[in-house]
Amino acid sequence: xxxxxxxxxxxxxxxxxxxxxxxxxxxxxxxxxxxxxxxxxxxxxxxxxxxxxxxxxxxxxxxxxxxxxxxxxxxxxxxxxxxxxxxxxxxxxxxxxxxxxxxxxxxxxxxxxxxxxxxxxxxxxxxxxxxxxxxxxxxxxxxxxxxxxxxxxxxxxxxxxxxxxxxxxxxxxxxxxxxxxxxxxxxxxxxxxxxxxxxxxxxxxxxxxxxxxx
Amino acid sequence: xxxxxxxxxxxxxxxxxxxxxxxxxxxxxxxxxxxxxxxxxxxxxxxxxxxxxxxxxxxxxxxxxxxxxxxxxxxxxxxxxxxxxxxxxxxxxxxxxxxxxxxxxxxxxxxxxxxxxxxxxxxxxxxxxxxxxxxxxxxxxxxxxxxxxxxxxxxxxxxxxxxxxxxxxxxxxxxxxxxxxxxxxxxxxxxxxxxxxxxxxxxxxxxxxxxxxxxxxxxxxxxxxxxxxxxxxxxxxxxxxxxxxxxxxxxxxxxxxxxxxxxxxxxxxxxxxxxxxxxxxxxxxx
Amino acid sequence: xxxxxxxxxxxxxxxxxxxxxxxxxxxxxxxxxxxxxxxxxxxxxxxxxxxxxxxxxxxxxxxxxxxxxxxxxxxxxxxxxxxxxxxxxxxxxxxxxxxxxxxxxxxxxxxxxxxxxxxxxxxxxxxxxxxxxxxxxxxxxxxxxxxxxxxxxxxxxxxxxxxxxxxxxxxxxxxxxxxxxxxxxxxxxxxxxxxxxxxx
Numbered sequence: 001x002x003x004x005x006x007x008x009x010x011x012x013x014x015x016x017x018x019x020x021x022x023x024x025x026x027x028x029x030x031x032x033x034x035x036x037x038x039x040x041x042x043x044x045x046x047x048x049x050x051x052x053x054x055x056x057x058x059x060x061x062x063x064x065x066x067x068x069x070x071x072x073x074x075x076x077x078x079x080x081x082x083x084x085x086x087x088x089x090x091x092x093x094x095x096x097x098x099x100x101x102x103x104x105x106x107x108x109x110x111x112x113x114x115x116x117x118x119x120x121x122x123x124x125x126x127x128x129x130x131x132x133x134x135x136x137x138x139x140x141x142x143x144x145x146x147x148x149x150x151x152x153x154x155x156x157x158x159x160x161x162x163x164x165x166x167x168x169x170x171x172x173x174x175x176x177x178x179x180x181x182x183x184x185x186x187x188x189x190x191x192x193x194x195x196x197x198x199x200x201x202x203x204x205x206x207x208x209x210x211x212x213x214x
Numbered sequence: 215x216x217x218x219x220x221x222x223x224x225x226x227x228x229x230x231x232x233x234x235x236x237x238x239x240x241x242x243x244x245x246x247x248x249x250x251x252x253x254x255x256x257x258x259x260x261x262x263x264x265x266x267x268x269x270x271x272x273x274x275x276x277x278x279x280x281x282x283x284x285x286x287x288x289x290x291x292x293x294x295x296x297x298x299x300x301x302x303x304x305x306x307x308x309x310x311x312x313x314x315x316x317x318x319x320x321x322x323x324x325x326x327x328x329x330x331x332x333x334x335x336x337x338x339x340x341x342x343x344x345x346x347x348x349x350x351x352x353x354x355x356x357x358x359x360x361x362x363x364x365x366x367x368x369x370x371x372x373x374x375x376x377x378x379x380x381x382x383x384x385x386x387x388x389x390x391x392x393x394x395x396x397x398x399x400x401x402x403x404x405x406x407x408x409x410x411x412x413x414x415x416x417x418x419x420x421x422x423x424x425x426x427x428x429x430x431x432x433x434x435x436x437x438x439x440x441x442x443x444x445x446x447x448x449x450x451x452x453x454x455x456x457x458x459x460x461x462x463x464x465x466x467x468x469x470x471x472x473x474x475x476x477x478x479x480x481x482x483x484x485x486x487x488x489x490x491x492x493x494x495x496x497x498x499x500x
Numbered sequence: 501x502x503x504x505x506x507x508x509x510x511x512x513x514x515x516x517x518x519x520x521x522x523x524x525x526x527x528x529x530x531x532x533x534x535x536x537x538x539x540x541x542x543x544x545x546x547x548x549x550x551x552x553x554x555x556x557x558x559x560x561x562x563x564x565x566x567x568x569x570x571x572x573x574x575x576x577x578x579x580x581x582x583x584x585x586x587x588x589x590x591x592x593x594x595x596x597x598x599x600x601x602x603x604x605x606x607x608x609x610x611x612x613x614x615x616x617x618x619x620x621x622x623x624x625x626x627x628x629x630x631x632x633x634x635x636x637x638x639x640x641x642x643x644x645x646x647x648x649x650x651x652x653x654x655x656x657x658x659x660x661x662x663x664x665x666x667x668x669x670x671x672x673x674x675x676x677x678x679x680x681x682x683x684x685x686x687x688x689x690x691x692x693x694x695x696x697x698x699x700x
Contacts (some may be wrong), residue, residue, distance in 0.1 A: 011679035023507050037626040038682045041689070044630040045639075045654035050542035058541075058555050066529060071566060073524030162347070166366050167384045169404045172427040173612055176487055180446065187483055189444060196402045196423055203364050204381050207347060210327075250641060293640075294551060323550045343552050360553070379596065397598060439688045 006031050010038075057210070064205050067144070068198050148208055166204050173197040222402075244275040244288055246295045251332075251340065255325035257298040261311040264334040266449045268317035275316050280308040305326050323359075331368060341378075351387075369406075377416070388427075403427050407489075414439050417479040428489040431482075433497045439475035445469055447488035453495040514578060520568050530581060536579060540586045546651050547590045549640040555653055557593055561586035587652065594644060626689055638688040646681035653678050 001024040025032045066072045112128065145167055153160040174197040180190035216499055221482050236389065248254075254273055256263050262279075268274055273295050277286055283305035287298045318324060323341040326333050331349020335342050341360040348366045353361060354373040361368055363382045370382055370389045379398040386405045395415040401408050403424040410431040414420055415438075418460045422429050433439070433454075440465055443450050449468060456473025461470045484491050501605040514535060520528035527575060540561055544554035565582050572581065648667065653674075658666070660674045667674070 011675045029659050033626075034686075037686050038548040038679075040626060040630045041635070041682050042654045044632060044635050045650070046657070048546075048632060048655055049638065050539040050544040051540055052545050052554075054555050054558050058537070058559050061527070061559050062533065062566070063530070064527075065559075065563055066566060067566070071524060072526045072529065114605065159347075162367065169385055169425070173404055173487070176425065180487075191488060192423065192485070194423075197425070198400060199383060200385060200404055204366065204385065207345065207364070207366060249637070251549050255552075323552055325552050341550055341553060362552075 003028060003031055010035075055088075060209065061202070061206060064202050068202055107198075148205065152208060163204065163208050167201075170197060170201040170204055174201065223402045228287070232462045236431040240279045240282070242275075242277045242279065242286055244273075244277070244286075244297065245269065245292045248273055248275040248295065248319065248322070249293050251293070252319060252322040253325075254316065254322050255294075255296045255327075256314055258299060258312055258314055259298075259299055259310060259328065260307045260330050261299075261313050261328065261329055262332050262334070263314040263316065263322050264319060265316045265326065265338070267320040267335070267337050269317050273316070273318050273322070275314065277315075278313040280311040280313075281305075283309040284312050286312070289495075301347060318446050335481045336340040386427075386482060413437055414480045414482050419481045421483045422485070423483070424489050425488065426488050429484050429486055429491045430494065431484055431492070432494040436476065439482045440478035440480070441474045441482040441484070441493065442495060443470065443484040443491050445486045445489060445491050446492045448486055450490075451492045455492060518569065518572060518578060522572075523564065529566055532566075532578075535564075536582055539579070540582065543583070543586055543651070543656065543682060544590055546636075546639060547594070547648060549647075551592070557586070559587050561589045564589065571610065573615055583656070587656070587658075591648065594648065616630055626686060627691075630689060634689055634692050635685070638685050638692065641688055642681055642684055649674055650675040650681035651686070654682075 003022050003024075004030070006021060006024050013021070025035060063072070106109055149160055149164055149167075155197035174194070177190060177197045180187060181194050184190060223256060226486075248271055248451070250271070252273065254265075256265075256275075256327045273447060275288075277297075277298055283302045283368075284351055285300045285302065285480065286299045289296045297314070297316075297404060299310070299312045316324075316336070317366060318440070320338050321340045322338070322406070323329045323343075324335060325343040325345075326335070327345045328349045329347040331346045332343045333349050334352045334451070335344065335356070335396075336353070339358045341362075342353065342356060343360075343362045345351065345364045347366045349365065349368040350375075351363055351368055353375065356374075356378065357376045358378055358390050359378045361372070361381070363372075363377060363384075365382075365387045366385045367385060368387045370384060370387055371392070372380065372382075372390070373392045375391075376396055377392045377399045378396050380391075380394060380396060381398070381400045383400075383402045384404070384406045386408045387403075388401055389401050389409070390473045391399070391401070391412060393412050394410070395412055395418060397418045397423075397474040399420045400416060401422045406424070408422045408424060408429045408431075410420075410429075410433075412433065413436075414431075414433055421440075422431065428448075435454075437454075440459060441454075441456065443452065444463075446469070450470060451473050454473075454475055456471065456475060459472050459474050459478075461471070465471050485491060514532070517528040517531040517535070521532060531694065533636050535567060537558065541558045544557040545551065545630065548557065561582070565585050568674070569594070607633075641676045642650065649663060652663050652666065660671045660678075663674045666680075
């Protein structure tokens, strides 16, 4: 067997050699070295470790997308941007969230207080009670977007209006696209509008979380 | 006489102020040696970033810091270079501004982030990712690489981009594509206008979609396209004599049309929810 | 996630995390991501040699997985399922970019791709001196088609029949591309070693 012939069958060999090929390897140091080298490369390749790590941005983007698509059913525990691992402002997000919780607690207290007053003084107008109840319900629930805008307002007030306008635009897109898709579930163009709208929303969130903050 | 004295005093004051301002600026130069297909990223909250090809396998960064309220953090590991503007407390859009000029090997992958920009990249073959809030994005003479652009309100202009994927997402920035062709060109805009002037060549997939923005696409008479255009609540105008296509898409005068031109090599979708769409034929004398 | 929550997440086993993820538990999704992110990202990075593209593909692979997690019944190992999904995402991206993952015509040999007529002639042996770091660099320099088959077979452990199915080629083509990839790597490693030897 010549080196050429051996070279032609080499791709088909997976560690096993016929007698003729083994004989050639014994007599030809070049081919023998080649086979050793290729085996060494394959062996070293198996030992390559998975030690590369993606940046935190990847998980942030995944989480945003999961929430947008409704795959996460829990409310976001806290709005912490990916770069918030920096110690400089790790706990600073607490301020607006705490303010919102305190505000909600105050409204709840007022609602209960009003109820007590109604129980003691039946002459208080039911409309007042209803208005207070609605106000407390509406105000006590902060959406993800409100939280996002609150964080931006706390850190970069000049950017808040811009993000608010962008969110308004993409939410309008989502509403229109959802309506189209609902009217005709088989309309592929409507489906594409919906995907595009969500992609824009995810982009606004991502940019707000990553770069709205100095 | 009195007036000329006042004028001289003003000139002197201006010169002094300029000198003081110039003295407050700091110039920093960084140099990184890299291998083929390096990865270079620059993140800069305020200020322009411009990227051009360098002569060898080296990344050269020239940064002009407008005040001492900004610092530059750099990192270089293996084939990856990262330069980030680090803003100190009290920095604003003016004092935190840093101007970057970056030279990279033409095959490098480049990622640029800036809120205000502008962002510029030219004559590269690697993948290019540009993200900006209000940044003006200008990309020209790229080939064979992916181009990804995300912007909230900044205008985007692409010129002479070929043989790669182009994906642009914008909320309200206008997107202008001049001589852009390749296997994939996707523009996803909300209220920003999309203007395309090219030949829809390369047998690619072209998708220009908006929510409320208008779409204006200009192509030559010899364009080879399979086109679908539709505006749910807006108007649609077509200058081309199209051959009917075998499709379930329902054409509707004034709001939707579909058909083919030439060998229908490229797929073109012009879709807007409520914007106006115009597919224009480029004049023979152009 | 804060440090405290992360510790709590680590304590979730994979099986628990899968079940809780099916219910929409945010912490469970994050646990699964952190358990497998390195393997998926390393695969994507080696396949594309581009960190930005690798991050995009990692994101896409996990999103596809999480969207379908409700259908996972445990017929195969979760990591196998995720890995297969990541490979498909990467290969689809390579195809979209217009890169033939494996050239259809295996008999066409270019000057730079073909093995030498005299295998191993006049070259000193490489075996025993294959540095892992140099190998990573050399893999990044392989043409995309060779790189894909090499990574799938030698690094990720897929068999040729699986590779043929994944990339849409014949088993013979897969074997041929693997051989060419290894030959090319051998050449790159020798060049790299020679360059290192000549440096002062």
